[in-house]
Amino acid sequence: MQLITKYKKIEPYPTKDGSIIRELMHPAVHGNSNQSLAEATVPAGGTTLLHKHRLSEEIYHITKGSGIMTLGSEEFEVRKGDSICIGPGTPHRVQNTGKEPLKILCCCTPAYSHEDTELVELP
Numbered sequence: 001m002q003l004i005t006k007y008k009k010i011e012p013y014p015t016k017d018g019s020i021i022r023e024l025m026h027p028a029v030h031g032n033s034n035q036s037l038a039e040a041t042v043p044a045g046g047t048t049l050l051h052k053h054r055l056s057e058e059i060y061h062i063t064k065g066s067g068i069m070t071l072g073s074e075e076f077e078v079r080k081g082d083s084i085c086i087g088p089g090t091p092h093r094v095q096n097t098g099k100e101p102l103k104i105l106c107c108c109t110p111a112y113s114h115e116d117t118e119l120v121e122l123p
Contacts, residue, residue: 001031012041016117017048017093019104027111036111042067042102047095050120056108058086060094065102068095091120 010022019040023029026036042048042065050070060069066079070093071086078084078094086092096102106112 002029005030015040016114016119017051018042018046019048021106023112034111035107035109038106038108038112039063040104040106042094042096042104044096044099044101046102048093050091050093052089052091052118052120053086053108053112053116054118055088055116056110056112057088058092059107060084060086061105061107063103063105065096065098065100067097067102070094 005024007022007024010024012020012022015021019042022039024037024039025032026038027033040048060078061083062078062080064080066077069076069078069084070091071084072090072092094102094104110116
């Protein structure tokens with residue numbers, strides 16, 4: 001099991017929701033058991049696609065920037081220092097309303113998987 005990762009050595013990749021992800025700790029890569037930790041980046045003016053996870057509970061922690069979070073039928077402002085709990089099956093997205101990248105630490109349990117991510121159409 002890899003107990004430590006180095007940020008600069010982790011290659012970012014795009015996810016289904018349109019954000020850029022750095023998988024900081026993930027069972028499939030690092031050997032930890034049940035959860036994943038990633039950093040999502042949403043560029044200035046960008047918005048992730050509305051999506052949900054059938055199994056995973058997520059916690060978002062905003063580390064840089066500000067935006068508008070859609071969580072189910074609610075919309076609210078988020079900014080550096082805020083944390084949001086996203087239950088399994090809850091549609092969500094985030095819009096970056098700032099002039100700098102919006103950075104979010106994302107903790108998922110069970111760990112994030114593309115297969116557990118479902119894009120949601122707007123009504």
